[in-house]
Amino acid sequence: MAYNYSKGKAFQGDIYNEDDAERNTFIDFSEDAVGIVTAGTLAFVISGTTGEISSSYNLSASAFYGDGSNLTNVVGGDGAPTDAQYITLATNGSLSAERVLTAGTGITLTDAGAGGNITIAATAAPIHAPWISGSTDTYSSMISTTTDVTIIGANLTSTSVVSFDSQFATDGHTVGSVSFISPTEIVVPITTGATGSQYTMTITNTDGLSDSVTDVYNVSTHQLYALDSIGKFTSVDDMAYGAVSYGGNTWTGIHKTTTSGWNAGARTVAQINNSDFAYVEWKMDTTAVAGYWHLLVGIGYVDDDNIIPGPAYDWASWWWYHHAGGTQIYNGLTEGTEHTNWSLSWVAGRTMRIEVNSGTVSFKYSDDSGSTWTTEFTSTTTVDIASNSNLVAAVAVYSPASSAATPENFKIYGSLINT
Incomplete structure (x- = not known):
């Protein structure tokens, strides 16, 4: 098909393709718009009224120009969907489901x-929940002291924080740096302050994970004190500490x-200042020879001490008298035998x-290293520290130096001072 041409304005209707047998392919002119109709379908429209170009068919192009802000539902040949769950560093207006x-x-x-790269780095070593090894009274200190307490557990770190329940601070105790x-x-x-009790300990790591154990830490007013050198004794008269042999x-x-x-x-230099519960304990050194060995171990008021000038036994109120023929309970102040x-x-x-319990003095012995105790005698003379003075442990010996007569593993327990 061929057309001649003309110059200037020409007003006419739609232009049809004469080679189209069905006569349904043409240029469709309308008010402020022009369209292309193929096979009877309006395929492409340019509208001056709406300012839009539209097509009922797919469009293909090597490139689109402009910012694309008004393009919708456009997918390039290699393009990605805009509603996928992308990971981004910031939100993007063209995406609808990014993270x-x-x-x-x-x-x-x-x-x-x-x-370039996005580098992800950890600023601290991985930390796990700490764990405290122990149960009631596993860790302890005496009142009015500063003690380095060793805590055993797991997942402990240099930044672990040790804390206690509110009563801990109320009682005047403080905790230092780990x-x-x-x-x-x-x-x-x-x-520690002057008040004793049991406290709940908590260890917390920097990630907030923690472990707590109820009553695991005990601030005690009582202690077990070994009398294992001559320096722990005073009023020493012809006595020494060390090894002695016999037989x-x-x-x-x-x-x-x-x-x-x-x-x-x-x-003893150490003194018991409370009669709630206290004791003096020792072991016998060997089996005595009949009629030969005589040993006194006891407790008495410190202000009654009369070891020097002596005799060494006549001041303490509760003596356990060991000799080859048996045993006696002796009161040095009254010089009377109670048992x-x-x-x-x-x-x-x-x-x-020799045990003090709420002021009552009992004399006990054990043949299984303290697993079970037999009470030999309970004294009718009770302890009254308030009206007298603090208690001390004492030793007096009649036997000669060559006979041993040595209380071994000598120790004192209670609310002690001068330790």
Whole structure:
């Protein structure tokens, strides 16, 4: 088909394709718009009224120009969907379902810019929930002291924080900075006030994970104190501390250095200042020879001390008198015997105890290292510290130095001062 041409304006209707047998392909002119109709369908329209170009068919092009802000439902040949769940560094107006990558606690994000890398790094080592090894009274200190308390557990760190329940501070105690030894051991200094009790301990790591144990820490007004050197005794008269031998055996403890007679003794520097619960404990050194060994171990008021000038026994109110023929309970102040048992002989390895419980004094012994106790006698003379003075432990020996007569594993327990 061929057309001639004309110049200038020409007003005419739609232009049809004469080669189209069905005569349904043409240029459709309308008010302020022109369209292309193919096979009877309006396929492409340019509208001056709406300012839009529209098509009922797919459009293909090597490129689109402009910012594309008014394009909708356009997918390029290699394009990606706009509603996918992309991970981005910031929100984007062209996306509808993106997720913004954000650094959490202990994490940093470093953006190297377009074409570069996003570097994700941890700012702290991974931390797990700590664990405290122990139960009631596992850890303890005395009142009015500063003690380095070693705490055993797991997942402990150099930044672990040790804290206690509110009563801990109310009672005047404070906790210092943690010294990290290993993931299973830390050391913390604790300064205690004058009030004793049990407290709940909590360890918290920097990630907020923690562990608590109820009543695991005990601030005690009582302590067990070993009398294991001569320096822990005073009013020392012809006594020494160390090893002494007899009959081919050797024992270690406080013992006599002179000849027979009630001319040797000593009492403790440590004093018991409360009669709620206290005791003096020791072991017998060997089986006595009949009629030969004589040993007194007891407790008395410190202000009654009369070891020097002596005799060494006449001042303490509660003596346990051990000799080869049996045992007696003796009051040095009244010089009276409260109890005698000639069948309770001096037996090697037997543990002896003079115990104060709510002011009542009992004399006990054990043949299984303290697992069970037999009460030999309970004194009718009660302890009254308030009206007298503090209690001390004491020793007096009649036997000569060569006979041993040595209380071994000598110790004192209670609310103590001068330790």
